[in-house]
Amino acid sequence: MAYRRQPNYGNQYGGQGYGGGRRRGGGQFKMMLIIAACFAAFSLFKYYSGGQYNEVLGEKQYVGGIEPEQEIALGLQSAPAMVQQHGGLHPSAEGQEFVKRVGRRLVENSIARETKYQYDFHLLADPNAVNAFALPGGQTFITYALFEKLESEDQLAGVIGHEIGHVIARHGAERMAKQSLTQGLTGAAVIMAGDYSTAQAAQMIGNLVNMSYGREQELESDEIGVRLMSSAGYDPHALKGVMEILEKASGGSRQPEFNSTHPSPENRIERIDEAIQKWHR
Numbered sequence: 017m018a019y020r021r022q023p024n025y026g027n028q029y030g031g032q033g034y035g036g037g038r039r040r041g042g043g044q045f046k047m048m049l050i051i052a053a054c055f056a057a058f059s060l061f062k063y064y065s066g067g068q069y070n071e072v073l074g075e076k077q078y079v080g081g082i083e084p085e086q087e088i089a090l091g092l093q094s095a096p097a098m099v100q101q102h103g104g105l106h107p108s109a110e111g112q113e114f115v116k117r118v119g120r121r122l123v124e125n126s127i128a129r130e131t132k133y134q135y136d137f138h139l140l141a142d143p144n145a146v147n148a149f150a151l152p153g154g155q156t157f158i159t160y161a162l163f164e165k166l167e168s169e170d171q172l173a174g175v176i177g178h179e180i181g182h183v184i185a186r187h188g189a190e191r192m193a194k195q196s197l198t199q200g201l202t203g204a205a206v207i208m209a210g211d212y213s214t215a216q217a218a219q220m221i222g223n224l225v226n227m228s229y230g231r232e233q234e235l236e237s238d239e240i241g242v243r244l245m246s247s248a249g250y251d252p253h254a255l256k257g258v259m260e261i262l263e264k265a266s267g268g269s270r271q272p273e274f275n276s277t278h279p280s281p282e283n284r285i286e287r288i289d290e291a292i293q294k295w296h297r
């Protein structure tokens with residue numbers, strides 16, 4: 017499921033315009049190289065000049081010049097496709113309301129309030145994939161398969177708090193910026209020009225969700241999750257129970273976002289304990 021930019025790139029800049037039926041001479045080849053080098057320089061420049069200070073977390077991060085408004089727009093555009101992939105929203109109005117209530121309590125009583133993201137929380141019908149995820153900009157989802165395994169409201173707050181952590185720490189934007197840098201230029205052009213189409217946005221976000229976050233990003237989200245839970249009056253120890261539930265669930269063929277490659281659960285629980293000591297009063 018790699019992001020496929022080659023065909024576009026060919027159509028826009030190569031194939032028809034320059035190549036046509038004629039053979040490329042040395043001059044033309046040189047020109048192509050120069051153009052490619054310019055694009056490469058541009059994406060490097062864009063990446064390193066696009067560093068932004070995350071005021072909520074107090075750290076600098078490379079998000080390729082992507083603004084929170086763009087994150088919100090991308091998330092809202094791709095939400096319907098994500099919902100569809102998971103069998104739609106769960107029909108229970110009570111279930112939806114419960115998920116929203118816990119999400120709102122976390123946002124309204126924590127640092128999440130200081131961000132401009134448009135948080136919303138949804139229960140997906142999917143009875144098989146034990147998963148939760150957040151799109152850039154604040155749209156947050158949990159599948160029924162995970163929801164039904166949870167033992168308490170605090171655990172649900174743990175799941176949602178972790179996902180809000182990805183939003184606040186702008187992990188999606190960080191990933192998009194890296195993807196643009198390393199994989200190239202259509203991605204960069206599309207994101208930076210801000211004229212992405214819905215289809216392109218959905219494809220990019222789909223990619224993003226299917227890719228697991230890095231180890232450090234997961235640990236950071238755990239820590240933010242603990243922080244949010246604590247300030248919203250939830251018991252952050254419950255997040256450890258969530259880890260155990262996810263660990264058990266990953267015994268099957270499904271790979272929860274949470275659990276996929278990285279930190280071993282013991283290590284992760286240790287780090288959660290450290291976060292609790294740091295943030296829980």
Ligand SMILES: [Zn+2]
Pocket residue numbers: 178182229234237273274
């Ligand atoms: Zn995560």
